[in-house]
Amino acid sequence: MSEHSNEPFDEMMRRALAEEADRIEPADALPEIRARAHAQRRPAARRPWLMTVGAAAIGTAAAIGAFTVFNGDQNTANDGDAVAGPGTTTTASRAPSSASVSPTPSPVATLPPATAPEATTAPTERGKPEQVVKGALVPIYWLGDRAGTKSVIVGPKPSTQARSTVRLYRTWAKVSGRPAVEAVRIMTSKQPGDPDYYSVWRGAEVNTVTRSEGVVTVDFKELPATDLDADTADVATQQLIYTVQGALHNSSEPVQVTQRGRPGAKLFGQIDTTEPLSRAQAADVQALVSIDSPAEGQTTASPVTIQGTANAFEATVNYQVTNLKTRKSTKSFVNTKEGLKFAPFLIELKLTPGPYQIDAYLISDADGTISDADTKTIFVK
Structure with a gap:
């Protein structure tokens, strides 16, 4: 490149x-x-x-x-x-x-x-x-x-x-x-x-x-x-x-x-x-998956826009959102613009007020384990 x-x-x-x-x-x-x-x-x-x-x-x-x-x-x-x-x-x-x-x-x-x-x-x-x-x-x-x-x-x-x-x-x-x-x-x-x-x-x-x-x-x-x-x-x-x-x-x-x-x-x-x-x-x-924003410990309003970069197999980035007060979690996935090369991804979340942990991670195509991950803890006002 x-x-x-x-x-x-x-x-x-x-x-x-x-x-x-x-x-x-x-x-x-x-x-x-x-x-x-x-x-x-x-x-x-x-x-x-x-x-x-x-x-x-x-x-x-x-x-x-x-x-x-x-x-x-x-x-x-x-x-x-x-x-x-x-x-x-x-x-x-x-x-x-x-x-x-x-x-x-x-x-x-x-x-x-x-x-x-x-x-x-x-x-x-x-x-x-x-x-x-x-x-x-x-x-x-x-x-x-x-x-x-x-x-x-x-x-x-x-x-x-x-x-x-x-x-x-x-x-x-x-x-x-x-x-x-x-x-x-x-x-x-x-x-x-x-x-x-x-x-x-x-x-x-x-x-x-x-x-x-x-x-x-x-x-x-x-x-x-x-x-x-x-x-x-x-x-x-x-x-x-x-x-x-x-x-x-x-x-x-x-x-x-x-x-x-x-x-x-x-x-x-x-x-x-x-x-x-x-x-x-x-x-x-370089890390193969990254949450670029929001910041660790940042306060933001809902909807929350999560921006990141990943070098992902089949362009798939998995994520989980956990409310740290209620312990309720939601899992899903999003795609990067291109697979097997560094490319951006975007996640839009509507969240109620409170503290949250945002996890973005890649799953190995070889054995199904998590190979790379990124975590951010934020507060939604």
Whole structure:
């Protein structure tokens, strides 16, 4: 798939999400939702209904990109820029890993606004910096676990779990300043609004993002100190690449990672940064089903419009809507515009006031189990 083939859908999603953001009241209903939900169920049971499909047992699924609400002066963010990218996969030298880290997300953190960048766009020794903008909508990518899996963080022994248990989940953020710099800053220092997402880039501190001769250079003051298993390190590296390229509206330019101007440091103890790194195929690293809006913890009016993206077998996306107060559930399905490729889907629901859990999921054609899922908890006024 070429770089240009996704541009109309990218812009359509940006406009749709901006319109949806204007329609939704950004009241923070998440505490009330969680209080009601926890009164009805154990905290760990994010998706109790996912335990069986036929005779198959399924674990808790990772949620996928939606409006992430940041506190303070930060604006509403949501995930949804079209997903497929050029097919060059990152190849990297890998070294043994030794440390362990927990992927458990913590509540959204409030961070002071970034200092307004200077308006100059003069070239630096690494290339030309971005233009300063105001109110740009940029994608932010996070890590999350596929349905029934756990991410593999290396401990004393090598991991034996299957590849691709970790996926990228996209959100959106409205930023002012240099878009890619601000996007990376959010990715490395914020907590996502959805508790099913996390980042292993904590501790990293971005310096500049510049472009020169078809290469994007992301320079860090500090890189993350976390060591990961090889497969998780690959997806975590793609988290940076997808976020930067999305902010720059260009998925073809490889990303050179440097620390204080020097390449070659090992990312997560695995990825060689001596040479620029390219974007992997979306189907290899990105979540296969995603609820783009409404947001996790968002308050909205009925009818509720659920927008998402999926790469679904036979273009079929299943969904379940559960009233967290009455425990009444409704199941159905909807079709994407095309099957076996990333395409949008739309669900219209008339809901009575109250807290709801919205689940969108794919069912494996091989064994009937849930292979991928996304969950959002909302409040209907």
